[in-house]
Amino acid sequence: DSGVTQTPKHLITATGQRVTLRCSPRSGDLSVYWYQQSLDQGLQFLIQYYNGEERAKGNILERFSAQQFPDLHSELNLSSLELGDSALYFCASSDRDSYSPLHFGNGTRLTVT
Amino acid sequence: AQTVTQSQPEMSVQEAETVTLSCTYDTSESDYYLFWYKQPPSRQMILVIRQEAYKQQNATENRFSVNFQKAAKSFSLKISDSQLGDAAMYFCAYRSRTGNQFYFGTGTSLTVIP
Numbered sequence: 001d002s003g004v005t006q007t008p009k010h011l012i013t014a015t016g017q018r019v020t021l022r023c024s025p026r027s028g029d030l031s032v033y034w035y036q037q038s039l040d041q042g043l044q045f046l047i048q049y050y051n052g053e054e055r056a057k058g059n060i061l062e063r064f065s066a067q068q069f070p071d072l073h074s075e076l077n078l079s080s081l082e083l084g085d086s087a088l089y090f091c092a093s094s095d096r097d098s099y100s101p102l103h104f105g106n107g108t109r110l111t112v113t
Numbered sequence: 114a115q116t117v118t119q120s121q122p123e124m125s126v127q128e129a130e131t132v133t134l135s136c137t138y139d140t141s142e143s144d145y146y147l148f149w150y151k152q153p154p155s156r157q158m159i160l161v162i163r164q165e166a167y168k169q170q171n172a173t174e175n176r177f178s179v180n181f182q183k184a185a186k187s188f189s190l191k192i193s194d195s196q197l198g199d200a201a202m203y204f205c206a207y208r209s210r211t212g213n214q215f216y217f218g219t220g221t222s223l224t225v226i227p
Contacts, residue, residue: 031213037156042219043204056214088156094213099165101148102206102215104158 003027006091006105014113018079021108023091025072031055032074033102034066035090043090049074081112115140117207119218126195127226133180134190134221136205144210147181147188152220153201161203164188166210192223200225 003026013019025032034046045058049068060066063081068074078085088109092102116139126132138147149161164172164181171179176196180189192199205218 033215043217045215045217048213050213090158092158094215099146099163101146101160101163101208102158103160104150106157 002103002105004091004093004103004105006089006108008108009106010109010111012111012113013081015081015083017081017112018077019081019110021076021078021089021091021110023074023076023093023105025074025091025093026095026103029093029095029103030072031094031096032068032072033092033094034060034074034076035092036087037090037107038084038087046076078110083112086110086112115142115145115207115209115214115216117205117216117218119203119205119221121221122219123222123224125224125226126192126199128195128197130195131191131193132195132223134192134203134205134223136188136190136218138186138188138205138207138216140186140207140209142209142211146208146210147179148206148208148215149177149179149188149190150204150206150217151199151201152204153198158204162190195225197225197227199223 005024030051036044046060048056066076088107092104147164151159207216
């Protein structure tokens, strides 16, 4: 158990809809990262937050947004969903120590129909 | 930005044999951290092993060990006595000492043949 909690585990929705993915980081970790993994693909970095502030942005679409709240949990909002957004979305957390690895949640599997 | 390259999209190994997965990276930094992650069919991301660049000694975790060649910017993963449960996608990752960014390779899919 990595200590990172992601909800929901599965999400099925229709094109054009909006969904919110939630992540609670490992206790004590201030950094939260979001990754997208399509079937048989690698990890695509979306965005990183540190203690409530956006730190780095990857290939995140304008239809996607995220935030980290004062209690350090994070949400990834996906809107105007398209079929191609179907993927496994990972949240990961890490502490400030550079030797610390990323601790991944189990992911949210999003299916857009 | 740093890049991480895994040149072997697929590898296979006979059960009980040894296999080495390759990873190279490009960086101008002298201090950084390297990781190997395993992603089994369940698609969980599991940390396998990590290495600090300033440590010359190669990291070892049970049947997993690395061959870290700093000058060559190479970080290969050796799996000894391969087991069926080792079948997975393996990702190499780089973390800067000063930054919070992680850079991942594209992964190597390992098949273990009974």
